[in-house]
Amino acid sequence: MPANRFNGFTEYGVGIGLRIPHYNHILSKKPTVDWFEIISENFMSDGGRPLHVLDQILEQYRVVQHGVSMYFGSVEPLNREHLKRLKALVRRTGTPWLSDHLCWGSVDGTYSHDLLPMPYTFEAAAKTADKIRQARDFLEVPVVVENVSSYAEFHVSEMTEWQFLTEVVGRADCGILLDVNNIYVSSRNHNFDPLEYVNGVPHERVAQIHIAGHSKFEKYILDTHDHPVIDPVWSLYARAIELIGPTATLLEWDDRIPSFDEVHDEALKANRYVAGKVSV
Amino acid sequence: MDLDHIQHKMFEAIRQPLTADEGMRQRTLDGKSLRAIANEIIKPNDRLTSFERLEIYNRQYWFRILSALSEDFPGLRAVVGDRRFERLAAAYLLDCPSQSFTLRNLGSRLEGWLRAHPEHLVKVEQVALDMVRLEWAEIEAFDETAKPQLSEDDLPALGPDPKFELQPHIRLLGLSYPVDDLLLQVRREEAETDIVSNAVTERTRQTSRRRRLPRAERIFLAVHRFDNSVYFKRIDKEAFTILCALRDGKSLSEAVDAADWSGRPIEDASADVQQWFAYWSAQGWFCHTNQVRNK
Numbered sequence: 001m002p003a004n005r006f007n008g009f010t011e012y013g014v015g016i017g018l019r020i021p022h023y024n025h026i027l028s029k030k031p032t033v034d035w036f037e038i039i040s041e042n043f044m045s046d047g048g049r050p051l052h053v054l055d056q057i058l059e060q061y062r063v064v065q066h067g068v069s070m071y072f073g074s075v076e077p078l079n080r081e082h083l084k085r086l087k088a089l090v091r092r093t094g095t096p097w098l099s100d101h102l103c104w105g106s107v108d109g110t111y112s113h114d115l116l117p118m119p120y121t122f123e124a125a126a127k128t129a130d131k132i133r134q135a136r137d138f139l140e141v142p143v144v145v146e147n148v149s150s151y152a153e154f155h156v157s158e159m160t161e162w163q164f165l166t167e168v169v170g171r172a173d174c175g176i177l178l179d180v181n182n183i184y185v186s187s188r189n190h191n192f193d194p195l196e197y198v199n200g201v202p203h204e205r206v207a208q209i210h211i212a213g214h215s216k217f218e219k220y221i222l223d224t225h226d227h228p229v230i231d232p233v234w235s236l237y238a239r240a241i242e243l244i245g246p247t248a249t250l251l252e253w254d255d256r257i258p259s260f261d262e263v264h265d266e267a268l269k270a271n272r273y274v275a276g277k278v279s280v
Numbered sequence: 281m282d283l284d285h286i287q288h289k290m291f292e293a294i295r296q297p298l299t300a301d302e303g304m305r306q307r308t309l310d311g312k313s314l315r316a317i318a319n320e321i322i323k324p325n326d327r328l329t330s331f332e333r334l335e336i337y338n339r340q341y342w343f344r345i346l347s348a349l350s351e352d353f354p355g356l357r358a359v360v361g362d363r364r365f366e367r368l369a370a371a372y373l374l375d376c377p378s379q380s381f382t383l384r385n386l387g388s389r390l391e392g393w394l395r396a397h398p399e400h401l402v403k404v405e406q407v408a409l410d411m412v413r414l415e416w417a418e419i420e421a422f423d424e425t426a427k428p429q430l431s432e433d434d435l436p437a438l439g440p441d442p443k444f445e446l447q448p449h450i451r452l453l454g455l456s457y458p459v460d461d462l463l464l465q466v467r468r469e470e471a472e473t474d475i476v477s478n479a480v481t482e483r484t485r486q487t488s489r490r491r492r493l494p495r496a497e498r499i500f501l502a503v504h505r506f507d508n509s510v511y512f513k514r515i516d517k518e519a520f521t522i523l524c525a526l527r528d529g530k531s532l533s534e535a536v537d538a539a540d541w542s543g544r545p546i547e548d549a550s551a552d553v554q555q556w557f558a559y560w561s562a563q564g565w566f567c568h569t570n571q572v573r574n575k
Binding site: 044045046047048073081104106114116119121151152153154220 | 284322341348379380382425448505
């Protein structure tokens with residue numbers, strides 16, 4: 001199932017995020033890595049070192065773009081300048097699909113640079129789906145949306161988060177980047193069963209999976225991407241793989257980044273679940 | 281309550297400045313109750329009130345943009361000191377929130393804002409402004425486009441009094457303080473980090489070592505990129521004048537005439553100009569002009 005129209009019919013394995021502290025190691029040692037995920041916004045410049053490094057990476061590796069500021073859920077229209085730059089990068093990388101978050105983050109042209117949670121309403125689903133369709137039509141590449149970690153819920157919500165995700169991707173006819181760490185974080189913050197979430201999404205639309213670590217505080221959990229993946233998140237991953245099939249998987253590690261080998265080894269643990277060697 | 285209304289309400293709330301102990305204020309700057317706004321839109325749970333849940337986003341908003349600005353302007357932080365930097369950064373970002381999809385542009389209005397708010401730079405105004413100009417020039421030079429370089433073979437196409445076009449990544453600065461040395465010293469001591477990720481930003485209080493500020497000294501700099509690294513090249517005043525004139529579209533003879541050569545023998549001036557142009561060409565500072573492209 002994993003190769004589908006939402007990920008360009010690709011069979012990518014286990015990748016890691018391309019991060020500055022690892023540049024030298026990757027370019028000099030050329031380690032074997034299935035693929036790298038890049039944060040699109042870090043490479044949407046006109047020139048200089050970011051694009052130079054990216055071009056070197058592209059000579060050796062497969063790259064998938066992941067964005068953080070498209071804000072499909074913001075009421076305001078998509079930013080045309082952003083889209084134009086993104087399209088130029090899509091052409092450069094040849095990314096088989098492109099992901100961004102199911103969230104909002106800008107109002108009247110002012111940006112929060114945060115992934116703000118959606119109210120789960122039919123109105124929000126319809127508006128968000130419209131923008132996803134517009135982006136996909138402009139970018140001419142499959143667009144998939146990622147569930148975010150959240151710390152607040154809205155009074156006006158009319159459905160669960162996974163029902164909202166299902167509603168949006170159905171209306172937009174797009175794929176899902178299923179972040180099982182985000183599901184875990186939100187389940188702890190909002191008291192729901194994360195397995196119900198994993199069971200409840202349209203599995204045939206899942207194009208990619210994210211795994212990551214997080215930080216626990218007294219009254220809530222924050223999605224900090226600065227720790228190894230914990231066992232309950234691996235369990236969710238195993239369940240997702242069981243339902244979806246082996247799917248392109250990426251480990252996010254964005255803060256207190258350890259050595260390349262440590263990050264890659266952590267990511268490769270995913271293969272144990274894909275191979276069925278570890279059960280739920 | 282529709283989506284537009286919720287987003288305006290929540291965004292207004294999370295953009296409110298934090299309290300001294302980095303919590304959410306009780307009231308917005310124009311007097312509205314943030315507790316009432318939180319209760320109106322956000323559900324409480326068994327551990328957190330609506331106010332506390334909204335506060336998480338309020339804190340994250342500020343932590344992320346303050347951290348990004350601090351990473352971009354470590355030189356300014358070194359000049360004004362940590363506490364003053366935190367205050368001016370918060371005030372600037374309140375007045376000039378991000379209007380770009382990329383955090384790279386967060387400091388684009390900082391110099392203009394500081395000129396309008398000199399109260400944040402008492403006793404260090406000029407050195408701080410010089411540093412901000414240099415740091416913003418460095419950001420622009422880092423990732424601005426580079427056009428194909430002009431080669432010797434292209435010169436005939438430019439005619440007898442050529443107009444040289446500078447690479448878009450070159451920034452020319454006339455400064456009152458030698459802040460380039462100070463910034464290089466600061467940069468050497470800091471680690472490189474990614475620009476953005478989608479992870480939550482944890483608050484890390486940055487501290488910079490107290491430094492001796494440079495004495496006033498007029499310097500001229502070309503901030504440029506070579507082999508994907510940004511360099512600060514000190515240049516003579518006359519060279520600076522010539523480059524500024526070329527940047528502004530003047531011809532070679534007009535640019536040379538724009539410089540003040542008084543007190544310098546013509547032979548020396550001529551030799552200097554030749555030497556400068558040889559260096560600038562070797563560094564790839566000139567790029568293809570329309571004249572060359574059309575030929």
